[in-house]
Amino acid sequence: MNLEENFDAGFDRVTGKPGPRNGASAAPGSGALGTVLGDIALPWMRGAFDRPEQTSSFKRLRMASPARRQSYLVTHLGGETLETTLSLVDKALYAERYLQNFTGHPAHPYYGRVWLDHDGGTGAGHRPSLLTAALWFKGLLKTSVFALANRPQPWYQGPPWDVRMDNAEAEIGSRDPKDPAAPLHGATVGGLIERVDPTTRLVTLVSNGDPAPAVYFPAGEMVESAGGGRAKVLTLTSQNTLKLSTVDGFRPRDTVMWRQPTGFPLTDVTFYYGYYGLAQYHDVYQFRVGAVGSHMDSGSVVWARAAMRRGITATAGAVSEPTSAGVPFMASAFAALSSGHDVAEAFYSAIPFNTRWNTVIFGDPLYAPFRTRAKRPDESPPAIERLTLVALRSPSGGQRVLVSAQLAGATPEQADDIALWQIEYGLTPEYGNLVPYIEWPDPGDDKLNQHRRYFYTRRFTYELADLLPSRVYHVRISARDPFGNVGTATETVTTLR
Structure with missing residues (x-):
């Protein structure tokens, strides 16, 4: 701005x-x-949940008023490396063409979820926003673009998303500082039972400051009670009522719990909103191509920079104290984004007090994954071009080969493609050595690990080391896109003497 x-x-x-x-x-x-509250907010900010059909772009708002024509929404295309920066745009282009909701098909390679994580506190006002985000994506708000009742509307965006939440004090992926040997914290939610109806098998939860305590519990999952009850959640009948497969062992004043059988890293994160670990990032996420999210804390640029290394497409981070109202209330951002607005419009609409621009928005400002509703699947494998193998010698005398390649861009579909990369190499056409698509050593560690590699890109370079001198090496490189399509290319190289 x-x-x-x-x-x-x-x-x-x-x-x-x-x-x-x-x-x-x-x-x-x-x-x-x-x-001043709303002093630079976009005019439709306060109506984001009331008027999902209103999709006036910021450009249109600027042109409607001469006084606004010198105003621009600014985002930062500044990853830690040039490749990270380029990938923000590359991932946005792919997701605009192909990102879809594959709820009900968890085996699909591009399946994604919404992950919402709060520490049980108020989050300085962000807890209601986080809950609203859950209701929005689950289609439980009347104006949600994912509410099945809105199917006849032209702005309907399809069925509700699969939402996973955590309301325990510890953040997802964190380790108990008092017990370094403890496993990383998996998603856990809890609620207090107010009453139980044995006839209808309805369990009503105490609000306890939450307007929608039932929204934490996903349908189809098993929950447990302190009284020894165990049942499947059949449906959410209201924002504070669950229908269970059985209510045996569920009693008023009991705590009901759901523990996500979390395996790390989390590989299905498409949307994220969480708080509050100050200037922290738990390295347990592999973000889907097109993912959007933000962490609410006063030093959240640490989280944002790390998340970009792990594949997030758009995010925001505070570089100095912005106050809690100076970071995005992501429910507003998600509502605007899923109603057809772009990233710049969505994030700026979600910051009511933009306190001296202490929060920086990262990503392609024009990225609008929901602007196109009818999307076709990606059925074409990536086309690899310019595979180059260059023999090198290390200063110590060891043999190396620099591998480089990129994706073709002859057609619009090819130009928007993006991929993970794999190398097979060896002294025979059977290869025998593998550099996998993803390298993720020690998944039980939440510290940012420099040896982990998870990165979708159009350009790829990798150095093979410890090779034998004066030998012919066979190399096959593979590129796998988010839909699981794989393209390959092969070449040979002779190492130096």
Whole structure:
């Protein structure tokens, strides 16, 4: 957002405060720019959940008012490496063409979920937003683009998403600091039973500050009670009521629990929203191509930078204290994004107090994965071109080969392709050595591991080391796209003497 523009109050160049337009002085007592609720919010922010059919773009809003024509929504294409930066756009282009909701088909290679993680506290006002995000994706809000009742509407986006939540004090993937040998924390939710109806098998949960305590429990999963009960969740009949397969062992005032049988890393994360580990990132995520998410904490740029290394397509991070209202309320961002808006519009609509732009939005600003509703599957394998093998010698005298390749772009579909890469190599056409698509040593460690490799890209380089001198090596390189299609290319190289 241009600092010289303020939607609701204007901007006084002399005082640096909001004020009437046309150069008039700011009113006495005016707060500084970025400290007035909604002072730079997009006009449709407060109606994001009420008017999903309203998809006026920011460009259209700018052109409708001469006073706004010098205002721009700015995002940062700045990963830690050039390849990370390029991949933000590459992943956005692929996801715009192919990202879909594969709920009900968990075996699909591009299957993704919504992951929402809070520490049991209020999150400085973000807890209601996190719960609203769950209701939105589950289609339990009347205006949700995923509510089955809205199927006749032109803005309907398909069935509800598979949502996984955690409301334990520990964050998903964290380790108990008092017990370094303990396993990483898996997704866990709990609730307190208010009443049980044996006839209908309905269990009503105590609100306890949550307007929708039942939303934590996913249908089809097994829950347990402190009284020894064990049952399957059949459906959510309301925001605080579950229908179970049996209510034997479920009693009022008992705690009901669901523990996700979590295996790390999590490989199905398409949307993420969580809090609150200050300037922390638990390295347990492999984000789907097209993934969008944010972590709410005052140093969340640490989380954002690490998440970009692990494949997230768009995120945001606080580089200095923004206050809790200066980071995205992601329910608003998700609602705007899934209603057809792009990443820039979605994130800016979700920040009510943009406190001196201390929160940076990362990603392609034009990325709009839900703007195109009818999407076809990706049925073509990636086409590899420019496979090059260069024999090198290490300073110590060892033999190496630099492998490089890229994906073809002769057609629009090829130009939007992206892939994980694998190398097979050896002294015979049977190869015998493998560099896999994903390298993830020690999955039980939550620290950011430099030796892990999980990265979708259009360009690939890798150095093979410890090779024999003056020998012919056979090399096959494979590229696998998010739908599981695989393209290959082969070549030979002779190492140096």
